[in-house]
Amino acid sequence: MACPMSGGIMEDHDQESDQLTEGPGMLYGEYLQLDKILTAQRLLSAEYNREVHDEHLFIITHQAYELWFKQIIYELDSVRALFNSDSNSYESLNGTSNNHTAVQKNRVPPVLNESRTLEILKRLNRIVLILKLLVDQVSILETMTPLDFMAFRDYLCPASGFQSLQFRLLENKLGVRQEHRVKYNQNYTRVFGRDPKAIDEIKRSEEEPSLSYLVQKWLARTPGLKAHDFDFWGKYERSVEKLLSEQEQFARKQTNEQLRNYHLANVCSRKAVFETIFNESHHNALVSRGERKFAYSALQGAVMITLYRDEPRFNQPHQILNALMDIDSLITKWRYNHVLMVQRMIGSSQLGTGGSSGYQYLKSTLSDRYKVFLDLFNLSTFLIPRHMIPPLSKHMKTKLSVACNGWDPDDNQNNSE
Ligand code: HEM
Numbered sequence: 295m296a297c298p299m300s301g302g303i304m305e306d307h308d309q310e311s312d313q314l315t316e317g318p319g320m321l322y323g324e325y326l327q328l329d330k331i332l333t334a335q336r337l338l339s340a341e342y343n344r345e346v347h348d349e350h351l352f353i354i355t356h357q358a359y360e361l362w363f364k365q366i367i368y369e370l371d372s373v374r375a376l377f378n379s380d381s382n383s384y385e386s387l388n389g390t391s392n393n394h395t396a397v398q399k400n401r402v403p404p405v406l407n408e409s410r411t412l413e414i415l416k417r418l419n420r421i422v423l424i425l426k427l428l429v430d431q432v433s434i435l436e437t438m439t440p441l442d443f444m445a446f447r448d449y450l451c452p453a454s455g456f457q458s459l460q461f462r463l464l465e466n467k468l469g470v471r472q473e474h475r476v477k478y479n480q481n482y483t484r485v486f487g488r489d490p491k492a493i494d495e496i497k498r499s500e501e502e503p504s505l506s507y508l509v510q511k512w513l514a515r516t517p518g519l520k521a522h523d524f525d526f527w528g529k530y531e532r533s534v535e536k537l538l539s540e541q542e543q544f545a546r547k548q549t550n551e552q553l554r555n556y557h558l559a560n561v562c563s564r565k566a567v568f569e570t571i572f573n574e575s576h577h578n579a580l581v582s583r584g585e586r587k588f589a590y591s592a593l594q595g596a597v598m599i600t601l602y603r604d605e606p607r608f609n610q611p612h613q614i615l616n617a618l619m620d621i622d623s624l625i626t627k628w629r630y631n632h633v634l635m636v637q638r639m640i641g642s643s644q645l646g647t648g649g650s651s652g653y654q655y656l657k658s659t660l661s662d663r664y665k666v667f668l669d670l671f672n673l674s675t676f677l678i679p680r681h682m683i684p685p686l687s688k689h690m691k692t693k694l695s696v697a698c699n700g701w702d703p704d705d706n707q708n709n710s711e
Contacts (some may be wrong), residue, residue, distance in 0.1 A: 296376050331357075346446040348438040355435045358597035362424050363460035369417045370467050370505060376410045376417075411610045418617035425624035432631040436638065445646070454648025455632075457485050459492050466499035468621070469506025470665040474584055476658045479648055485648070506666045509618065510588055513595030516611075518690050526598045529684035534568050537682050542652070558670035567675055571597075585662075588669040600673050601683050605694035618667045629660055 315321060318700060323329065335353045339346040361691060399488065472480060486492040503511075518524035540563060545557030570576045571593065580586040588596065603612035633656040636646075646652040662668050686694065 333681050337446075339446040344445070346442060348442040351435065351438060352443070352446075352697055355431065356429065359428060360460055362428055362459070363458070363464055366421050367464055368391060369421050370464070372420055373414050373417050373421075373566070374467065374505055374508055379410070379514060380502060382578070392702070395693045400586060411614065415610055415613055417615065418614060418621065421590045422617055422624065425621060429624055429627045429631055431572065432628070432635050436635055438639075439481055440483055440639050447640075451647045452649065454646055454650075456482075456646065456648030456650060458502050459486065459489075459495065462496060463499045465664075466496065467502070467504055468625075469504035469587075469662055472500065473661040476655070476663070478655050479659070504666075505618075506587065509614075509667075510592035512591075513599070514589065514591035516595035516598050518686075519591070519594055519598060524687055524690045526684070530597065530601075530678075531572050533682045533684055534572075538565055549592075571676060586669055586672075587666065588643065593669055596670060596673060597676055600677070602686065602694065605624065605686070605691075606696040607694040615667075615670050619670045622665045622667045622671070626660065626665065629664070633657055633660065 331364055334357065336352060337345060337349045337353070339349045364612065373398040473484070483496055486496060516526075541564070542558070542561045543623060545554060545561055548554035548557055565643045570580060574590050577586060577590050577593065581589075586593070599611045599615060601609050602608050633653065636656055637653045640652060642648075644652050646655065650656075
């Protein structure tokens with residue numbers, strides 16, 4: 295069908311665009327270097343004269359993943375720089391060790407410039423959206439049947455997603471620690487043994503402050519935590535004691551023995567759980583067992599932000615915490631979708647082309663050990679009813695209002711109530 299505008303304005307337009315394409319500057323294909331990208335699909339099955347139609351999809355899917363990994367890393371690096379830009383010291387958090395080459399400095403790091411939190415949030419949310427896409431993308435590859443995959447799988451060996459450098463960088467930059475990886479993957483650097491540049495990049499990603507480390511440092515500076523300030527932690531502990539004692543009284547009043555025992559057991563287990571956050575050494579023992587990841591002071595900051603998230607100055611921090619959980623949970627979902635696809639394609643007892651036990655290895659990576667922000671997920675355990683949340687002092691209320699510009703943990707030494 296002819297364009298109704300042709301013969302009139304459009305004709306002039308066509309001439310103009312002809313002129314534009316002939317002018318200076320780059321054209322679409324040049325700018326995007328499509329000659330490189332669109333000629334990078336090399337079907338091994340075709341090279342062996344047994345072309346398998348679905349190998350094209352297999353390659354494109356992996357390439358699309360790698361491009362998105364690149365974008366995620368780009369955003370992640372910028373977010374880490376924003377978190378780190380006000381501070382040039384990597385002091386240890388609460389004395390807990392971190393695996394960065396720590397430059398010990400005693401000064402209190404300057405607070406995060408709040409105008410940056412919006413930018414951080416924007417970029418974290420972008421990462422979240424990309425990850426959502428990556429989770430969904432698995433189903434496109436699943437349109438390939440196991441029989442089709444079998445027809446070219448042998449040509450791939452020893453290539454495997456296990457050798458994806460960007461995936462390892464992504465994990466390390468988020469804060470997955472070597473010792474938390476499943477055993478088979480603790481020495482993953484050997485996979486890149488033939489590539490010294492890749493090894494260098496991996497080492498650097500392990501030594502640089504990870505997102506988790508920087509987030510913890512930021513949380514540890516949450517205003518109102520310090521005892522000489524609002525003393526949130528002291529007040530929160532007293533509220534929890536009151537709550538537990540009320541619950542215990544309620545339990546003891548039950549006339550039905552079965553019900554009484556149930557409620558008493560419940561209070562007892564709640565007490566034990568709270569003990570793990572009020573007793574720092576208890577908390578640290580959980581950290582050393584990998585059951586918690588955050589330093590004590592960071593966990594305190596996260597609890598405070600969660601309880602007072604309605605205060606204007608805590609809105610964005612609270613959204614940042616949610617975005618971090620989204621990232622963790624979407625990566626777990628990706629792992630899960632990938633492992634299901636692997637089982638569908640090669641079953642549960644074939645070795646992977648990368649040499650692992652395949653499905654069994656991948657299944658073991660679905661555990662909490664790979665959740666960098668595990669403690670944020672578990673915050674709900676420590677919530678208390680709204681009416682028991684310690685009321686903010688007038689000073690804290692002002693400090694957490696939009697009118698107050700900037701967090702400064704040290705500007706309020708004499709303002710406890
Ligand atoms: C037919 C589709 C696929 C199959 C059968 C498959 C199979 C496997 C297997 C068996 C492993 C374990 C390592 C080994 O090879 O021994 C693995 C790891 C991996 N694959 Fe895939 N894969 C598929 C698609 C993908 C896609 C589309 C991506 C996207 C980039 C991907 C990324 C990865 C990554 C990053 C790992 C390492 C995971 C880790 O160590 O935690 N795979 N894959």
